Amino acid sequence: MEGFKYIVSPAPPPAIAFGTTLHRVTLPLSGPALSSFMRAVQGDANRSPGPAACVDGRNYLIKKTPSPYGYGPMVSNVPRSRPLQKQKYGTDFVICEPKLVKPHAKPFNSGIERDVQEQFLTPPPNMYDYHKPTPRFEISCAFGTRRKIHHPVALICSPYSSAVCCRCGETPIGDYWHSFKTNSDRCRPCLNKIKSHLNCVITQYRRLKILRLLSDYKKIRHCSFCHDHHGTSVGMKTVPTKELKLKFVRETYLSLYM
Numbered sequence: 001m002e003g004f005k006y007i008v009s010p011a012p013p014p015a016i017a018f019g020t021t022l023h024r025v026t027l028p029l030s031g032p033a034l035s036s037f038m039r040a041v042q043g044d045a046n047r048s049p050g051p052a053a054c055v056d057g058r059n060y061l062i063k064k065t066p067s068p069y070g071y072g073p074m075v076s077n078v079p080r081s082r083p084l085q086k087q088k089y090g091t092d093f094v095i096c097e098p099k100l101v102k103p104h105a106k107p108f109n110s111g112i113e114r115d116v117q118e119q120f121l122t123p124p125p126n127m128y129d130y131h132k133p134t135p136r137f138e139i140s141c142a143f144g145t146r147r148k149i150h151h152p153v154a155l156i157c158s159p160y161s162s163a164v165c166c167r168c169g170e171t172p173i174g175d176y177w178h179s180f181k182t183n184s185d186r187c188r189p190c191l192n193k194i195k196s197h198l199n200c201v202i203t204q205y206r207r208l209k210i211l212r213l214l215s216d217y218k219k220i221r222h223c224s225f226c227h228d229h230h231g232t233s234v235g236m237k238t239v240p241t242k243e244l245k246l247k248f249v250r251e252t253y254l255s256l257y258m
Helices: 036-042 188-199 204-215 241-255
Strands: 154-156 176-179 184-186 217-222
């Protein structure tokens, strides 16, 4: 027995599916060997039978029927559909008799006349041109100095207003339009009449001529609403500077939507 080495070789592991040699871990499905954690993770075994759990071995194609059409005897006396089942729902179980309510002679038992609702004149949001960009102020600023908003109406400071409408020959009241190219003035009613021609059926040449004429005119305002010159070139303020500034800011904002 000398020189003999007794070596016990383990049995080769059996081949397992999917080409792996790892031992498959089998756990109990039920019984006292399950811990609380295992039972919570595993859940109930066979919660519901699968589609092939119940197999009906009968063949209904071989079943013999007394009629070649598949009907049995006395089929003419059998109703074609089940009888309608009348079940009680909702108020069918109310056993008390409802009390009749006498209607009022006036709505809500009140004889006061209704107030006339005021007409809502604010246009809805879809009345605005949403596809157009939001207008912005024209602001000039220079290297950290105070910003200045450009007023849409040019202000002319002179002792007297020498503006005369070239169409009607009258002195304009309030703001008017002035053409620096032809040095002519037009009042607002006369210029609005020219603008109204654009809504009429006119030729393209006539339309371009009117648009070219309107592009030369700028809105002008005389300083008589805030200055008093007393016939001289020196003007004295009749409106406080703070109030005048707020007036210009308000007019500039409203001019964006006019």
